[in-house]
Amino acid sequence: MVRIKYYGHACFALDAGDTSVLIDPWLTGNPEVGHIPDDVRPTLILVTHNHEDHVGDAIELSKRHGAPIVATPHAARHYIAEGAAAIRLHLGGRERFEWGSVKCVPAFHDSPIGTGTTFRLLLGAPCGFVVTIGGKRVYHAGDTCLFGDMDLFAPVDVAMLPMDGKMTMEPADAVRAAKFTQAGLVLPMHARQEDPHAFVKLLAEEGIQGRAMARGETLELT
Numbered sequence: 001m002v003r004i005k006y007y008g009h010a011c012f013a014l015d016a017g018d019t020s021v022l023i024d025p026w027l028t029g030n031p032e033v034g035h036i037p038d039d040v041r042p043t044l045i046l047v048t049h050n051h052e053d054h055v056g057d058a059i060e061l062s063k064r065h066g067a068p069i070v071a072t073p074h075a076a077r078h079y080i081a082e083g084a085a086a087i088r089l090h091l092g093g094r095e096r097f098e099w100g101s102v103k104c105v106p107a108f109h110d111s112p113i114g115t116g117t118t119f120r121l122l123l124g125a126p127c128g129f130v131v132t133i134g135g136k137r138v139y140h141a142g143d144t145c146l147f148g149d150m151d152l153f154a155p156v157d158v159a160m161l162p163m164d165g166k167m168t169m170e171p172a173d174a175v176r177a178a179k180f181t182q183a184g185l186v187l188p189m190h191a192r193q194e195d196p197h198a199f200v201k202l203l204a205e206e207g208i209q210g211r212a213m214a215r216g217e218t219l220e221l222t
Contacts, residue, residue, distance in 0.1 A: 026056030048142030074124025
């Protein structure tokens with residue numbers, strides 16, 4: 001069994017047994033959260049790119065729990081320099097664990113880190129991840145536009161798709177992404193001004209199951 005917990009924005013935890021995979025942990029900086037919840041105890045952290053609303057507390061959590069951060073190489077080197085543990089994984093690569101695997105897949109976005117009030121330094125490629133855990137395949141798209149090669153990730157049991165329509169793909173494109181990935185369940189994220197419940201209705205019109213999770217909600221995949 002895999003448990004998915006939603007912490008808001010693009011942050012999810014995938015829990016199976018003693019494994020807890022935390023993705024894009026923007027917590028203390030997120031005004032809707034404001035702190036690291038007590039139940040956040042990752043054994044592995046995935047970061048799709050270096051925008052603050054995704055990397056968030058990754059370095060602090062890695063130091064606190066000894067959990068390595070999986071990221072593309074430029075970003076991973078930065079995390080190591082900041083005292084975190086990290087695993088360098090480039091696009092197309094897969095890291096295997098006793099419980100499953102993490103595959104790094106493309107995303108079309110950027111990955112800067114702030115080095116002052118105005119300057120931004122790019123830290124390599126953004127990405128998404130396909131996580132195989134507890135016999136399930138979970139796709140976290142990170143921040144991306146729609147692209148046709150998403151069909152190469154199919155089929156997935158769960159697709160976590162951004163749909164804010166300004167900094168990522170818009171809802172109609174996210175519906176197409178759900179089709180490309182043949183997702184059994186779609187979880188909207190990174191909604192911002194868009195309505196995730198309206199997006200779930202768009203999915204339903206195409207015969208696709210979606211669920212707009214509330215912050216702090218948990219679901220189980222059996």
